[in-house]
Amino acid sequence: MFVNHSCLTCRPGADRVIDYESNVVNLPQHFRGPPTSGNGGVATGLYACLGARFLQTDVAQLQVRLHQPVPLSTDLEFHEERLDNETVAVTIGVNGGTVLSGWASSKTNEPVMSQDTASELQEHVNLSEAQKKRFESYKEVFGPSKDHFAECFVCGPDSQLGLRLRLRQITDQIFWQEWNPESRWDDRGALASLPAIAALDCTSALGFYVNGFLGEDESCLLGTYDAAITSLPSFGSNEGFRVISKTRERVGRKIYSDVGLFGASGEIHVLGKATWIVVSPEVAKGHREEAAG
Numbered sequence: 001m002f003v004n005h006s007c008l009t010c011r012p013g014a015d016r017v018i019d020y021e022s023n024v025v026n027l028p029q030h031f032r033g034p035p036t037s038g039n040g041g042v043a044t045g046l047y048a049c050l051g052a053r054f055l056q057t058d059v060a061q062l063q064v065r066l067h068q069p070v071p072l073s074t075d076l077e078f079h080e081e082r083l084d085n086e087t088v089a090v091t092i093g094v095n096g097g098t099v100l101s102g103w104a105s106s107k108t109n110e111p112v113m114s115q116d117t118a119s120e121l122q123e124h125v126n127l128s129e130a131q132k133k134r135f136e137s138y139k140e141v142f143g144p145s146k147d148h149f150a151e152c153f154v155c156g157p158d159s160q161l162g163l164r165l166r167l168r169q170i171t172d173q174i175f176w177q178e179w180n181p182e183s184r185w186d187d188r189g190a191l192a193s194l195p196a197i198a199a200l201d202c203t204s205a206l207g208f209y210v211n212g213f214l215g216e217d218e219s220c221l222l223g224t225y226d227a228a229i230t231s232l233p234s235f236g237s238n239e240g241f242r243v244i245s246k247t248r249e250r251v252g253r254k255i256y257s258d259v260g261l262f263g264a265s266g267e268i269h270v271l272g273k274a275t276w277i278v279v280s281p282e283v284a285k286g287h288r289e290e291a292a293g
């Protein structure tokens with residue numbers, strides 16, 4: 001079957017995750033989120049690759065549910081099921097257990113966030129003088145699991161091969177960062193879909209402690225992730241991209257957060273809605289619920 005893109009995660013090499021010959025995905029160590037399991041954003045981004053492959057066209061929207069921590073350096077089998085002409089469901093699992101489930105579609109279904117929220121994020125692509133000051137003087141607030149995420153592929157400051165994206169607060173509710181991805185994420189002139197989607201993972205959770213959505217004895221894990229891909233940005237602009245997020249609300253043990261990837265002049269590239277599940281710091285770190293007690 002033909003591959004309609006050639007991103008790093010689909011090509012042989014250190015970043016390869018998907019093996020289309022044996023129908024397995026295998027996340028190397030540097031794609032971790034917590035110390036012993038895979039990054040949820042990377043896992044979600046795989047659905048853009050798998051979707052493009054099975055649909056033989058670009059993916060416009062996807063939804064992924066994380067059923068359990070994604071094992072690293074482990075062959076995980078994937079199975080696809082065509083739901084209609086535009087949509088494919090994909091299940092990824094190991095030893096008969098489901099790790100990830102979800103779908104990818106070449107059509108846009110329900111919007112992932114309200115038009116008002118999308119506009120609000122978009123309005124902050126360029127900062128006012130006051131917001132710039134706030135950005136520059138921002139001091140990070142660390143939650144209880146800070147050390148556990150030092151090597152997270154998306155946000156970890158010590159992740160050598162990672163994106164090292166750390167958003168800062170620019171208004172009481174909005175978090176922001178400029179992003180200039182390394183050239184290895186160039187997929188034939190455009191930003192590859194996997195890092196574009198992964199960039200909107202833990203970057204959506206920055207406001208949880210600062211804004212009181214999480215208490216000091218709490219942490220969280222990604223539960224589901226919806227992404228709408230409007231356009232994959234082209235590489236080679238030296239103005240970079242903007243990652244902008246805002247926490248929506250907490251309902252019981254779930255926290256909903258909105259996040260977007262924008263161009264420097266405001267183009268919407270990817271919009272994401274993350275649902276986080278509140279857990280203890282031990283569980284977030286990778287200990288199982290039953291072993292955490």
Ligand SMILES: [Zn+2]
Binds near residue numbers: 008009
């Ligand atoms: Zn790919």
Ligand SMILES: [Zn+2]
Binds near residue numbers: 033152153155156203
């Ligand atoms: Zn992270």
